[in-house]
Amino acid sequence: KGAIAFKDVRFSYDPERPILKGISFEVPAGKTVAIVGPSGAGKSTISRLLYRFYDIQDGSITIDGQDVRDVTQKSLRAAIGMVPQDTVLFNDTVAYNIRYGRPGADDTEVQKAAEIAQIDTFIKQLPDGYETRVGERGLKLSGGEKQRVAIARTILKAPPILILDEATSALDTTTEHEIQSALDKVSENRTTLVIAHRLSTVIGADEIIVLRAGEIAERGTHAGLLAEN
Ligand code: ADP
Numbered sequence: 070k071g072a073i074a075f076k077d078v079r080f081s082y083d084p085e086r087p088i089l090k091g092i093s094f095e096v097p098a099g100k101t102v103a104i105v106g107p108s109g110a111g112k113s114t115i116s117r118l119l120y121r122f123y124d125i126q127d128g129s130i131t132i133d134g135q136d137v138r139d140v141t142q143k144s145l146r147a148a149i150g151m152v153p154q155d156t157v158l159f160n161d162t163v164a165y166n167i168r169y170g171r172p173g174a175d176d177t178e179v180q181k182a183a184e185i186a187q188i189d190t191f192i193k194q195l196p197d198g199y200e201t202r203v204g205e206r207g208l209k210l211s212g213g214e215k216q217r218v219a220i221a222r223t224i225l226k227a228p229p230i231l232i233l234d235e236a237t238s239a240l241d242t243t244t245e246h247e248i249q250s251a252l253d254k255v256s257e258n259r260t261t262l263v264i265a266h267r268l269s270t271v272i273g274a275d276e277i278i279v280l281r282a283g284e285i286a287e288r289g290t291h292a293g294l295l296a297e298n
């Protein structure tokens with residue numbers, strides 16, 4: 070479930086300046102496709118269009134064959150989980166922040182999600198465990214810790230589609246490896262769109278699309294693209 074298809078998609082924020090110049094690609098259900106390219110190429114715009122923050126001017130975007138224009142914003146949000154570059158957490162407990170992914174989840178489910186995201190051990194060492202509050206006067210979390218909370222939240226939400234937006238770009242190398250392995254677990258068997266700057270962070274993708282100035286410049290597997298360049 071969650072197959073994505075972009076067909077001849079054209080989009081501009083300003084009519085004078087096209088951002089996406091007719092791009093087509095598919096992410097088969099359960100597979101991972103990475104969009105790689107320099108800053109300003111239009112990568113984040115692709116995820117915003119999938120979410121329908123903006124409407125495209127030409128072409129079509131479908132999920133499981135259904136045009137996103139025929140899907141309500143509410144169902145789109147339920148179908149798509151996003152791990153953004155900078156996670157902003159609520160000024161509340163760590164458990165609250167994780168449970169936000171699925172408000173009905175019980176404590177065991179919250180803890181299980183935290184374990185998969187590899188932040189459980191860290192939380193248990195806090196003075197009040199899961200009851201420690203995140204925020205200015207409470208706990209200060211590092212970028213990597215916040216991201217793991219966001220990953221745990223997404224694990225609970227269990228959406229068919231996952232968007233990872235430059236998810237590891239702001240982290241040091243050690244943290245990056247840990248986050249990467251947590252992300253690999255979340256994206257397993259889930260339709261995943263990864264947005265990344267560097268080819269080196271998307272080795273496991275089923276297909277890599279290189280976007281330059283709103284056009285698909287190259288596409289292939291990690292090994293294939295390395296061999297060509
Ligand atoms: P990337 O994610 O590859 O860095 P973006 O999709 O964020 O690229 O942006 C592509 C281009 O669109 C950039 O030139 C950017 O300045 C422009 N852009 C992005 N968002 C907006 C917006 N809301 N209004 C106008 N221009 C925008």
Ligand code: ADP
Nearest residue numbers: 113116117122146149150151152153169170222
């Ligand atoms: P959740 O998936 O945790 O339920 P929401 O559905 O409320 O979160 O929000 C979806 C995601 O979209 C959030 O992670 C948010 O950071 C991201 N988002 C919000 N506005 C934009 C935007 N203009 N461009 C890209 N991503 C955005």
